[in-house]
Amino acid sequence: MDATPGPRRTPTDPPEAISPKRFHDAEGVDDWRVLYWGAHAFFRAPTYSAGAAFVAAITSRDEVAGHEPDIDLRHEGVAVKLISRDVRDLSTRDVEVARLISAVAREHGLVADASALQVVQTAVASPEGADVTPFWSIVLGYVRPNRTHLVDPLRRGSSVFLQPTDAVGPQRGRMHVDVCVPHDQVHARIEAALAAGGRIVDDSFAPEWWTLADAENHKVDVTTWWGRESTRLDERRPAD
Missing domain, CATH: 3.10.180.10 (2,3-Dihydroxybiphenyl 1,2-Dioxygenase, domain 1)
Incomplete structure (x- = not known):
């Protein structure tokens, strides 16, 4: 089940709020898990520099930078949390940004590890x-x-x-x-x-x-x- 929005909206309109179930039912978000207050992912990095390069790559994308996810870079890898603050919930935008971040992680050779999330x-x-x-x-x-x-x-x-x-x-x-x-x-x-x-x-x-x-x-x-x-x-x- 895809979580793309229905009616066409202008860029200034807030995104459509969605439930955790709808987020997980969307395609392309297998790296992500809904926990308290957002969708979370952790990407294992072979080195700190590799993690930093991944962070630089995702934050250079307008879709990610405009959404301002919480990003935590550590030696073990990179943790990312998504939430749409304008609707104070998960939204269709979170699905889109999650897909983009996962795609960049694959390009950089980082692997998601859901067991590290809590x-x-x-x-x-x-x-x-x-x-x-x-x-x-x-x-x-x-x-x-x-x-x-x-x-x-x-x-x-x-x-x-x-x-x-x-x-x-x-x-x-x-x-x-x-x-x-x-x-x-x-x-x-x-x-x-x-x-x-x-x-x-x-x-x-x-x-x-x-x-x-x-x-x-x-x-x-x-x-x-x-x-x-x-x-x-x-x-x-x-x-x-």
Whole structure:
């Protein structure tokens, strides 16, 4: 299924917002996985210089430079995140740019590795009316893009989810970690965690998330885009 837009639009019109499912159903995006707040890819590079040359090549393309993806160059390779900030969601433009970036990666001999992708978030629960946002914002140096999240303004560190206590189930604790992984990697990640001494506490929300715990009962939600409201475009995700 292709994710190309229907009606003709002018260049100044915002792109058409699409669901994670529609992104993954599009042709030419096999290198990419939808995680929290965007489509992500990681391209292994044989050397730092090879990764830098790839970054220079993709940012020289007007389609990529105009979209301003988040690009992280490391010795191991290049991580790229796409999100359409003008619609605060995935869009048809993200599909087009993802295809272009993957094509340039192939030209440069870089290989995508979806197993390296993840997004980590810390959830902090507090009673209604207990405004802890100023404290967490100042102590972390984060900004607040919406009512429930704090994010690193340079989008490097883990985000913080300010979770209302009425949304916290029994025996959940006041803080936990969310780990968003590719939908086709989640079962392998859970099996590895169980083999490392973890246990499944709750799988009633699967495939949206599975709650795991370590031997000391610290909780982790291993999550994917499967089953989320965002697959129906019913919620907005922080784009910054």
